[in-house]
Amino acid sequence: MKRIQIGLLGCGTVGTGVAKLLIENKDLLTARVGADLNLKWVADIDIETDRGIQFPEGVLTTDAQKLLTDPDVDMVIEMIGGDGIAKDFMLQAINNGKHIVTANKALLAAHGNELFAAAARNGVDLAFEASVGGCMPIIKSVRESLVANHIKSMTGILNGTCNYILSKIEDEGISFQEALAEAQRQGYAETDPTLDVEGTDTAHKIAILAALAYGMEINLKDVYTEGISRITPLDIEFAGQFGYRIKLLAISKFQNQRVEARVHPTMMPFKNLLTSINGTVNAITVSGDAVDDILLYGRGAGMMPTASAVVSDIVDIARNILSGTVRRIPPLSYQRESIRKIPVLPMDDLVTHYYFRFAALDHPGVLSTISGILGKYNISLQSVHQKGRKTNGSVPLVMLTHRAQEVDVKRALAEISDLNVVSDEPVLIRIEDDGLD
């Protein structure tokens, strides 16, 4: 039986899951692939900790060079993470003619164009299914299953930590800080949760998906990114009264030869299936001109779900090797000569619906002053709600707008926040609701 030699670089949580699957599900993989997927090397700075796996003798090493330079190794599985040493090792492996499997969205979002170019030059495969959405097969679906579609939009819950925190705030009426602390206790959030809760991780993922969907270079810097740390139980409660739930969404659309790519808390109607996705899972809706909508749902993180996606990439590359081919599918979905720079819509040009909440003094004339300023900036209102509970002399004044332009909204809110009758910063949450005018 043919043997494919695999080097695993980094044996943390996901790396351990990959090793487990390759060892414990070996018979299954052999029955499906028809070859022996052999874990030849596992390199990690820590080879003492018991990972609950019986590694064959001599597989573990602290020396990454052993696998990067071993001529027998067909592919390197980069499970180190981050954009430091992982990048150097990956480039070295590529230059040594080894195929790459990675789950490293931070690295791909920041340096993907360089890495994909290196892989093309060296004629190796670079697979990254696990970098977005854990085990839900979003990359394969966009690249292969939807190949005949012009992708029109993608809307996703791509960070389980944020989704858990938002579900928690809604279910228990607790603050963001309390929900975050609970997520940390449960192991769903890191000690430093910034990358997750500020939306950065989600931005990495939508930058990668937009490239695949539209045939554009990866462009992380133009993805608008806003996290969930300012979401309050009060806004979630109001959202519910309007038939909305708040989710941290990655939204990307292709319109008029420009791409929208943005990450922010978003109100969405209950009837949208994405609002039923609660807890640590991920889900995404993709719209294409032929399929209408498809939705995928699955665990977006965790040892075994992510490892499942990594091993699916290992198998894809193994099948290429076994059938004597390479780069059978372009990693970024389009042939290299068809990949363009497509401009990302500046956030100021965005046109959407908005929810505002002002802490306004309970005075006659306040509503007229505020709505006057909004009117001056061409922002017209669907509805206005003055809700009962007074705190520090002000009441929440909630407004839903018709379609408005972001730059106008920014200017109007700046002017309103300067008013004496408005305390606190105004709250702005964008609404994604096809049913609105």
Add this chain to the structure above:
Amino acid sequence: MKRIQIGLLGCGTVGTGVAKLLIENKDLLTARVGADLNLKWVADIDIETDRGIQFPEGVLTTDAQKLLTDPDVDMVIEMIGGDGIAKDFMLQAINNGKHIVTANKALLAAHGNELFAAAARNGVDLAFEASVGGCMPIIKSVRESLVANHIKSMTGILNGTCNYILSKIEDEGISFQEALAEAQRQGYAETDPTLDVEGTDTAHKIAILAALAYGMEINLKDVYTEGISRITPLDIEFAGQFGYRIKLLAISKFQNQRVEARVHPTMMPFKNLLTSINGTVNAITVSGDAVDDILLYGRGAGMMPTASAVVSDIVDIARNILSGTVRRIPPLSYQRESIRKIPVLPMDDLVTHYYFRFAALDHPGVLSTISGILGKYNISLQSVHQKGRKTNGSVPLVMLTHRAQEVDVKRALAEISDLNVVSDEPVLIRIEDDGLD
């Protein structure tokens, strides 16, 4: 640029969609695939009807042999349907060394083992993504994305017609017959709706999926199949009171070296995402040992969604041809030598939860008689509900059971239906609820 020559056999609804995509999205396909996917022949008995497509000169023919025998043709897209002439043409194409793409679940479920064997002998690819779930990429997901998983179960809504009818009965409180008539008016149900509403179409699909998931031969005859024609608004209403919705589910599980494969109306708790899937769409949950659960959702039928899946298969095969390989992935997910006959659990051996509804005379002692018979057959009850509305002197007596065995249930219900105090046939609906004892 390389050219792949395609012959389309049958130009009905889906065939027309395939032609549309190949012609209208040609630039997109070229940018992604790097080759010209050329529609060389379109064979249909009717080449006069305007299909809204500008076919190139000389492409249309009434002579299937033109494309079956043309040595230039790389692949044949079988869009005739049914298991008559489609099978002969498919075998002829295979024997002529042509790759096959089909959406024909009826044919694959009944004669798949023979067809896949022929494809293996002749060294051609046989692709069938569109045969299950329309545009939702369930076949690729099971075969490729979940390749590292032992699949534990699959639970799916795989027939949009039935799902539309059930949603309609629930939303409007109308009868099955009225909902079916509406589905026919909307074009969601055929004039002869038997294949859909009696569950046969769903059985075809789960027979195919079970083979892929567990590495077994396709076994349609052992799939238990029960349709939705006896579902009433009353049972849907009662289901709602218990927190359940009724869906026509395809259920398959792998346990103790046996496979469950069954299609029947099923009560499922609202908290299961599948119960939120209403209307003509399809959805499926797949559980694997590494991924936990994934869910896919999409249009299960219709011209363009189904055509999207067909063209994804065309592209997969084109990529094999372009990279000089064939049968890169075994069509049935497992290497041929690993495919076994796995016994299907006889329905009598099924153990699950049940909902019963009896039309019982409102007499003292009736409940004790019925529950006595159930007890005799080891069927213990979770709850009993005597609901108010009397019709023809009887009231609905509703019971939910603990886990019970199907053979006991059958015997008990036969005995109960013979009682003088029970009019009408007892209603039995199986419950799928992990939360129950």
